[in-house]
Amino acid sequence: MLQKASLFSLFGLRPTFHIDKDALRQSYHVLCRQHHPDVSKTGTLLPEINRAYRTLENDLRRAEYMNAAPLPKLDEAFLDEVMTYEDRIQGLGSTVALEGLRAELERRISECYHNYMKPEYLAKWRSP
Numbered sequence: 368m369l370q371k372a373s374l375f376s377l378f379g380l381r382p383t384f385h386i387d388k389d390a391l392r393q394s395y396h397v398l399c400r401q402h403h404p405d406v407s408k409t410g411t412l413l414p415e416i417n418r419a420y421r422t423l424e425n426d427l428r429r430a431e432y433m434n435a436a437p438l439p440k441l442d443e444a445f446l447d448e449v450m451t452y453e454d455r456i457q458g459l460g461s462t463v464a465l466e467g468l469r470a471e472l473e474r475r476i477s478e479c480y481h482n483y484m485k486p487e488y489l490a491k492w493r494s495p
Contacts, residue, residue: 374419374432384433388424395420 375382378394395416402412422428452472459465 374423377416377419378423380423382433382436384426384430386423386429391420391423395424 375386377398378391380386380391380394398416399413401407402416404411404413422432452468455468456465459468
């Protein structure tokens, strides 16, 4: 039986909502050929492979699957950074200071938005 957490790895995909559906389809066909009852004694895996494929190829099912997965452990440095921002917000009294912090955070959000698909950028956000 396949483990729930291994659906993405079964097809050789990174666990992300925006998957390469062509790669998923190709991997699915390879697995079906490998585990077909006429070819392999492990043919009993074929129904689970089919269920896994149907889950990942459908956007809604994939989102539900990902939402049900346990949350990853957050990096403590990231949590410290969030708490630092919270303290700064609480300590700011003037509208000018709040606007300055808002501009800084909007810049960082924009940076993340424009770079989220670049592996070298994402690497700095991953936990060790």
